[in-house]
Amino acid sequence: MEMLFGKTISLLSQVLDYHARRHETIVSNIANVDTPGYRAKDVVFEKELALRMGERGATADSLYENRIVARVMETKDPVNIDREMSRLAENTIKYNLGIELISRKLKTLRELAREVR
């Protein structure tokens, strides 16, 4: 796989996975906007990534080798519907971006295969 596609596809599929999970938690928050006692949930990843990127000697490869596992955390706050709706929109755009990048990578490979023929 890596010979042909490099790390791009595998990395992008993880990006999609992360955004898909984040989407699930946002949807769960929105559905429970009126439920008493429900606390908003969030997937923690970006903060940890920023932390790791700040470390000395961090490279794209070292970050790739020591993957960060996205975790679902329960926050202390009740659901803020405006925040959730904007996060929903933002997350959808980022997910679509991941899809677009994979599509373009595949397109490049396809064009390449056609050129060689």
Added chain:
Amino acid sequence: MDFSGTLQISASGFEAQRRKIDVIVENLANMETNKTPGGGPYLRKVVLFSSEPLRGDFDSFFEEALHQVKVDGIRRDNNAVKESYKPGHPDADERGFVRFPDINAITEMADMIMAHRAYEASVTAFDATKNMVMKTLEMGK
């Protein structure tokens, strides 16, 4: 990603809000109903929501994280009765009072608007999920 689970959560959200709106409409329609088959005036109804973990084949750490909404029940507010002095009313008691439901139209309307907004939010989330699924299917075309 288990998209059907996500869609199910959204569906539980707007289903719950729709049932809330049904009950609010019932309350508004019965504001003046002083006789019911069970006897006594109509009693205001309140919908109770609770969240329950979504059962499915999620990864272990997502099992407890995702919650769908459950309509926990519809309760009657037994104190929502007011007495009006209407001696000419056929249902008046010996003192001339009639027992009517104590329903505040403004409270009900405000609740209805809130439920409507929450319904719309869940529908938007549902649409977003649908778009993501469609995009995924188009990948590589």
